[in-house]
Amino acid sequence: MTTAALHPKRLVVLVDGMADEGRDTPLCLAHTPCMDLLARLGRTGLLRTIPPGYPPGSEAGILSILGYDLSRCFPGRGALEAVGLGVDLRPSDVAFRCNLVHVDASGRLADYAAGGITTGEAAQLASALQQSLGGGRVRFLAGTEHRLLLLLADGMPGVRCVSPLDALRRPLLSSLPAGHSPDAALLRSLVLRSREVLEGHEVNRLRRLRGLPTANAIWPYGPGHCPVLPPLSALHPALRTGAVVAAPGLVRGIGRCAGLRVPDVPGATGGYDTDYAAKAGAALRALQVEDFVLLHVEAADTAGHEGDRERKRLVLEDVDRLVVRPLYDELARWSQPVTLVVLPDHATPCSLRVHTAAPVPYLVWRRGIGPDGATAFNEEAVARCHPRADEAAVAAPGRTVGAVQGISVLEL
Ligand SMILES: [Zn+2]
DSSP states (O other): OOTGGGOOEEEEEEETTBBOOSSSOHHHHSOOHHHHHHHHHSEEEEEEOSOTTSOSSHHHHHHHHHTOOTTTOOOOHHHHHHHHTTOOOOTTOEEEEEEEEEEOTTSBEEETTTTTOOHHHHHHHHHHHHHHHOBTTEEEEOOSTTEEEEEETTOOSOOBOOOGGGSTTSBGGGSSOBOSSHHHHHHHHHHHHHHHHHHTOHHHHHHHHTTOOOOOEEEEEEEEOOOOOOOHHHHOTTOOSEEEEOSSHHHHHHHHHTTOBOOOOTTOOSSTTOOHHHHHHHHHHHHHHOSEEEEEEOHHHHHHHTTOHHHHHHHHHHIIIIIIHHHHHHHTTOSSOEEEEEEOSSBOOTTTOSOBOOOEEEEEEOTTOOOOSOOSSSHHHHHHHSOOGGGOEESSTTSOOSTTTTOOTTTO
């Protein structure tokens, strides 16, 4: 084998929202023999993935884990998702993530994802929104499930939007896009007019008949212009090429903006029904040709938002059995040095049903790495091994406190 072929590689399994809080977390209760084995063989630690002052969420978490300094580049979620969906944003476009949500009879936000609306249903609603409210500066685009996009041509900054995850059970009228600009007024009017367009739509009539929550309002948030990021290889010269295996538009968009290849994986949905084996296979195929692969799994975050501890435990067991185990079995046989990292981008505690910025556990394994004494991979076992809270590393270099100073998790 040539020297070039032995260039060290790195595979990051990013389990969205995996971390939880309190005692007996889903990760503590889950039967995850492979992650536990890797924690015993490798290194573990606590990592602050959300730098102080940034909203806890996948955009800040993933960009920080990749090593981006958010004070220099923090694109809005909507723009990253637009790139992930392959939308050509013009420099003057402002892209908003635009959820289809359910507002209950008392006018409160009851469901940030409109009761698990399907991609097919959502596409029909996006097209109705475009027909009734689109045109001129406004464009609605379908994404996956409840995740639409709203593009505002020649948009101006200055609109303040609340994530629907932070507005659950609050009155819609108290959480509308805020600001005095004409764009803020336009967005407020779009939200209110969307209720009339959606309420009477055939998709919602059928959902009502089936006893399902309707998608009866839009919720725009996360505005951003076309993102400009330095390529990942500029931050980590050893990682010359890379790929992202992911379903959600946000993560795919981050991959594209970071100059990484983003293959399509049939069966990868981002939901509970995602084809884990197909994603693991795609990650291994990508790692044969790339220096770096990020494999993203969404479902644990969804279970956290649903407050469903049992579902989250089962998702983590699936991830261990169907993703981490086959990856480890295969990589342990490779002659090429490969580092395997498993971590979440942020915590999504089931008791809170929102993201938090608390430090999350990570594990790093490669052949020959010296173990650090962790006995299992979960919040408690890792904290026992690293008892000083201030030893939590911060993901992005240059914004670091604690013992693992300045070292990105991509370089551990
Ligand atoms: Zn989430």
